[in-house]
Structures are given as structure tokens and as C-alpha cells.
Amino acid sequence: MLEFTVLSTEGLARRGRLVLNRGTVETPVFMPVGTYGSVKGVMPDSLEAMGAEIILGNTFHLWLRPGLDVLRTFGGLHRFEGWTRPILTDSGGFQVWSLGANAKVSEQGVAFQSPVNGDKLLLTPEVSMQIQRVLDSDVVMQFDECTAWQKDGVVAAEAEVRRSMEMSLRWARRSQDEFARLENPNALFGIVQGGMFETLREASVEALAALDLPGYAIGGVSVGEPKEEMRRIVGHTPHRLPAAKPRYLMGVGTPEDLVEGVAAGVDMFDCVMPTRNARNGHLFTRFGDLRIRNARYKQDESPLDPTCGCATCARFSRAYLHHLDRCGEMLAPMLASVHNLHFYVDLMRRVREALQGQRFAAFAAQFRLDRQRGV
Numbered sequence: 278m279l280e281f282t283v284l285s286t287e288g289l290a291r292r293g294r295l296v297l298n299r300g301t302v303e304t305p306v307f308m309p310v311g312t313y314g315s316v317k318g319v320m321p322d323s324l325e326a327m328g329a330e331i332i333l334g335n336t337f338h339l340w341l342r343p344g345l346d347v348l349r350t351f352g353g354l355h356r357f358e359g360w361t362r363p364i365l366t367d368s369g370g371f372q373v374w375s376l377g378a379n380a381k382v383s384e385q386g387v388a389f390q391s392p393v394n395g396d397k398l399l400l401t402p403e404v405s406m407q408i409q410r411v412l413d414s415d416v417v418m419q420f421d422e423c424t425a426w427q428k429d430g431v432v433a434a435e436a437e438v439r440r441s442m443e444m445s446l447r448w449a450r451r452s453q454d455e456f457a458r459l460e461n462p463n464a465l466f467g468i469v470q471g472g473m474f475e476t477l478r479e480a481s482v483e484a485l486a487a488l489d490l491p492g493y494a495i496g497g498v499s500v501g502e503p504k505e506e507m508r509r510i511v512g513h514t515p516h517r518l519p520a521a522k523p524r525y526l527m528g529v530g531t532p533e534d535l536v537e538g539v540a541a542g543v544d545m546f547d548c549v550m551p552t553r554n555a556r557n558g559h560l561f562t563r564f565g566d567l568r569i570r571n572a573r574y575k576q577d578e579s580p581l582d583p584t585c586g587c588a589t590c591a592r593f594s595r596a597y598l599h600h601l602d603r604c605g606e607m608l609a610p611m612l613a614s615v616h617n618l619h620f621y622v623d624l625m626r627r628v629r630e631a632l633q634g635q636r637f638a639a640f641a642a643q644f645r646l647d648r649q650r651g652v
């Protein structure tokens with residue numbers, strides 16, 4: 278089940294509400310990534326406390342480990358990982374694509390060797406839908422081919438990107454058929470491809486819109502292309518998608534990218550950046566980014582971000598976090614992840630508030646200024 282309502286708009290930006298089988302998601306929303314069935318280093322109750330309403334799971338990885346037998350025993354991913362709110366799962370397309378030369382793509386699907394035990398496996402649109410049915414995720418993604426921006430140092434030519442995009446469209450139809458055959462009660466999203474070519478993006482949008490899917494994602498960005506290229510596509514594609522359906526920009530990005538995405542009409546985001554950067558001591562704050570490893574924080578009694586309401590900032594100083602990091606304490610990445618995720622989730626809350634008051638443009642301008650100010 279999926280119901281999406283656009284509550285208000287400002288320019289291309291939208292304030293919306295997504296009703297899924299396991300709960301309501303206020304949009305624009307940031308979705309923390311829980312690749313292996315866990316958001317790295319963060320307890321589910323911490324995620325709930327910071328206001329996360331939906332998280333991601335990864336079809337490819339969960340298929341390999343723990344495998345479908347275990348997930349079936351638990352009736353899906355929610356009970357297995359102790360998360361009762363909505364879950365979105367990707368289709369596995371991006372992960373098999375990341376295997377590069379170890380994966381062989383054909384019209385049927387992607388053949389590859391399991392990086393876990395060497396088994397020969399075939400991931401097809403049908404298999405992806407069957408796995409996501411077992412996971413019982415609230416939002417299911419179509420199986421797609423993520424088009425490489427470049428291969429062996431050569432930027433993908435238009436003909437190659439077109440071939441890939443058209444195959445993703447055929448895979449969208451096969452995903453839709455299998456999703457229906459499995460009587461999946463959740464929502465299936467299509468994925469727009471087309472690389473950095475506006476005309477191909479438009480052809481992909483048009484063909485997917487004709488399938489009348491419950492939601493749409495923009496894939497194939499943030500795959501190594503220069504930032505200006507990404508900006509061009511993020512500015513081009515979202516508002517061309519059906520206005521009544523939720524729009525999800527996959528795998529993007531920095532806090533600035535999110536605000537820019539909202540301005541372009543995006544409703545949903547996910548990215549590993551807040552958790553991955555946290556593990557490397559890279560913290561996001563309202564007034565710019567901060568490297569906690571830096572010696573200047575050794576004696577710093579202030580919290581990471583004095584304007585932050587997260588559990589880390591409520592209790593700990595920069596000096597303490599610096600110390601934990603220097604000692605390689607396991608608490609360091611945990612506290613940093615809580616702060617960074619809170620920053621992303623709370624940024625979207627502030628964006629929604631601004632949209633509600635028709636002052637998003639002013640908010641976005643102030644946000645950029647604040648971030649440039651420096652910690």
C-alpha cells in the first residue's frame with residue numbers, strides 16, 4: 278500500500294506525506310542506510326529518537342547473508358533487525374554493477390560469483406522481486422542496470438547509455454509483472470536511468486511514467502561523474518516525473534546536495550555519507566564540516582555543534598570525541614554516526630518546516646551561508 282500527498286509546494290520543492298504499510302513518512306526525507314540489516318554502529322532506538330521514519334536495506338547483501346531461509350523464518354527483515362517502521366530495499370542492481378568485471382550482464386540478468394562463498398548466482402528482475410517479497414520491505418525497487426559514467430577511463434558514449442537505459446526499462450516491466458504475480462502488498466518504484474544525457478533521461482521518464490508505478494527514483498547519479506554533471510541531471514530530471522508520485526534521488530549526497538535536490542523537486546534521499554564519514558572522523562555541522570582528529574580539538578570543551586539536539590552533543594565535548602578517536606575506541610564512530618545521522622535527519626525536518634511556512638528559498642540561502650562560515 279502506498280499513498281502520497283503533496284501538502285504544499287514552493288517553486289519545484291514539495292512538502293509531502295507518504296503512507297506505507299508500516300507507517301507514515303513526512304517528506305522531504307533522509308533515509309539512513311542499513312546495508313546488512315543494520316545502520317552501522319547505531320541502535321534502532323537511537324534512529325527512532327532522532328526521528329528517522331524509514332531506513333534502507335540491501336537486497337544483494339541480505340540475499341547472500343543471512344540468506345532467504347533465515348529471513349523467511351522471521352517473516353521478513355523488520356522483525357529480524359528489530360525495526361518496526363518502514364524499510365526501503367534497493368534491487369541489488371547497484372551492488373552487482375559494483376562487482377565490475379566479476380559480473381556478466383545479459384538481457385536475462387546479471388551472472389556473478391558470490392563474493393561470500395564463490396557460488397555461481399544469477400540476479401534477474403524476477404529474482405530481485407522474489408527476494409524483496411521475502412524481505413517484505415515497504416518500498417521495493419525495480420531491478421535496473423546502473424549505467425557507468427565511465428569505463429576504463431572512457432566516458433560512456435550515448436549509444437551505450439541508451440542501450441543500458443532501454444534494458445532497464447524492459448527490466449522495469451519484468452519487475453512490475455513479477456511484483457504483481459507475487460501479490461506483493463507493498464509499493465514498487467521505477468528507476469530513471471540515462472546517464473548524463475538529458476534526452477535519454479526524458480525518454481526513460483516518459484516510458485516509466487506510462488507504467489504508472491507508485492513512485493520513481495533517479496538512479497545513475499553519484500557514480501563517479503564530476504559534481505557539475507550531477508547537478509545538471511538533478512536540476513533536469515525530478516520535476517519531469519509525475520507530480521502525484523514520490524521522487525527518490527538515489528545515493529546523494531552532501532548536506533548541500535540534499536537542499537539542492539529538494540529545490541529541484543526531490544522527496545526522498547539516501548546516502549552512506551553520514552555514517553561512512555563519521556567512521557573516518559568527518560563530522561557535519563551547521564557551520565561547516567569538522568575533522569575530529571585535528572589537534573585543535575584536544576582541549577575543546579564545546580559540543581560538536583552547539584545548535585545540535587543529538588544525544589552525542591547533549592552529553593559529550595569535542596575534546597572527549599577527539600580522545601576516543603585517538604585511542605581507537607569503538608564508542609568514537611558510534612557517537613559520530615549518531616551525530617551525523619541526526620544532522621541529516623534534522624536538516625530534512627528543518628527543510629519541511631521551511632516549506633510549510635513558504636520560506637524554503639530563504640532557508641536554503643541561509644543554510645549555505647551558515648555552512649560556509651566555518652566551525
Ligand SMILES: [Zn+2]
Pocket residue numbers: 581582585586587588589590591615616617619
Ligand atoms: Zn550532534
